[in-house]
Amino acid sequence: MTEKQEKILSTALKLFAEEGFAATSTSKVAKMAGVSEGLIFRHFKNKDGLLQAILQQAEESAKILMSDIILTAEPKELIRKALELPFIIAPQEYEMWRLTYALKWQTNQYESSKLDPLKLVLKSAFEKLNYADPAAEAELLLMFIDGAATALLLHEPNNKTEILNTLKSKYQL
Amino acid sequence: MTEKQEKILSTALKLFAEEGFAATSTSKVAKMAGVSEGLIFRHFKNKDGLLQAILQQAEESAKILMSDIILTAEPKELIRKALELPFIIAPQEYEMWRLTYALKWQTNQYESSKLDPLKLVLKSAFEKLNYADPAAEAELLLMFIDGAATALLLHEPNNKTEILNTLKSKYQL
DNA sequence: TGTAAAAGTGAGTAATCGCTCACAAATGTA
DNA sequence: TACATTTGTGAGCGATTACTCACTTTTACA
Structure with a gap:
């Protein structure tokens, strides 16, 4: 991965x-990344290819977060890790x-199946706890x-800790 | 409100x-509404004016839903109505x-303050219940x-009733 | 009925869109 | 050094964009 290639990716992600x-033009990405517009198409084929390259990076980050939860054996700990998920995003x-x-x-962008493994493992955790x-x-x-996650991403509330604790109490955690 | 005016609004909302x-062009709206493109700008000034007209209708619908909850005196009933909200959307x-x-x-589109009255009245309900x-x-x-609401809008789950009941049980409803 | 206002049309505008391509610079390899 | 490959440039392409405007049709009302 070239330095300019990475700059294109980070700039495009930001914009x-x-x-x-749809509201972001490739020319704007190029200008802001300090790169010629043609280079975007050289590296990523087209505008959608640029988006896919970004989303691929995102998916890898998501997989790391998910796998840590899925591999947890103890049901209560698994549930705790799951509901802490939105609160530990960097x-x-x-x-x-x-x-x-x-x-x-x-x-066509949303695939609910991505959450299926998490859903399955949560269900089994609640089963073990006789819910x-x-x-x-x-x-x-x-x-x-x-x-x-939506709330935290849009308007970080000031009482994050209290909210998390209140939630945990609903699951005796 | 003219018939064509309403057709523009409903078509634009759909698209x-x-x-x-950003991905929807005014020409596409006009074509699909069976109307000349110029008429959109005659009635709504510009593309953003068209969006604002739609959002104004949306806000009125939202206010009706909210006011019914806010005017509820009994705290338990208020909480019940609030958490049923996503499930009763037509x-x-x-x-x-x-x-x-x-x-x-x-x-710049999101205003969290719109939910402030609901938040306030919910807080007072939980206070009365000694949470x-x-x-x-x-x-x-x-x-x-x-x-x-997000889940219901994106992929209506098959066990809506069970989910709602499970949720209600967490608040002894 | 006469007429002014409102509703509606569609060709036309400059600007911007995603994208291509011929070319130059940089890089790797022998 | 010689040369092929990769990386990078920027002018330029046809298509589409949001929007205007001169014009016609319909509506409202005295």
Whole structure:
């Protein structure tokens, strides 16, 4: 990966996340990255290729976060790790997550199946803890994780710790 | 409001929600609405004016939903109504909500203050019920409502009722 | 009915879009 | 050094963009 190539990626991520993919022109990316516009197409073929390159990096980061949870044996610890997920996202990864969250609402961009392994492992954790409806509990927890991540990405609340503790208490954690 | 004016609004809402605001051209809206492109600008001044007209309708719908909750005196009933909110959205309003949710991620579009009255009234309800941290509880519930609405708008799950019941049980409802 | 205002049209505008391509500079390898 | 490959440039392409405007049609009302 060239230095200019990385600059294109980071600049595009920033602009796509802040202003939207469709609203960001390749010429703007090039100008802001200090690079000729042609270079974008040399390296990434077209504008969508540029987006895919960014999303591929994002997916790798997501996989790392997910695998740590999935490999947890103890059910209570697994649930705790899952609901802490939105709270441990590093600020330097905010742009990446804002972009992926924004793209969810674009047609054909959202794949709910990506969360299936997490959903499965959560369900089994709730089963082990004898919850009445493990499937619904898993779905519910995923909904909350999504809502919490949204809130943290859009307007970091001042009482993060209290919110997390309140949530934990609902699962006796 | 003219018939063609309404047709422009409904068509634009559909396209903006499905493909995004920036990705939808005014010519496409006009073509699909069976209207000359110039008429859009006659009625709504510019593309952003068209969006604002749509969002104004959306805000009125939102206010109706909110006011019913806010005017509820009994704290338990208020909380119940709040967490049922995402589950009672009518399918014909999905497009409208998808658009507003998608626009949250665009710069300068999101105003968290819109939820402040709801947050306030929820906090006071949790206070009356002697919850340990009413402010955190209110924030938490709003996060869930957001997550649930997102899930329902993106991929209607098959076990809606079970999820809602599971959630209600966490608040002894 | 006469007429002014409002609604509606569609060709036309400059600007910008994503993208190509001929070419130059830098780099790796022998 | 010689040369092939990769990296990088920027002018330029046709298509599309948001928007204007001179014009016609419809509507409202005295």
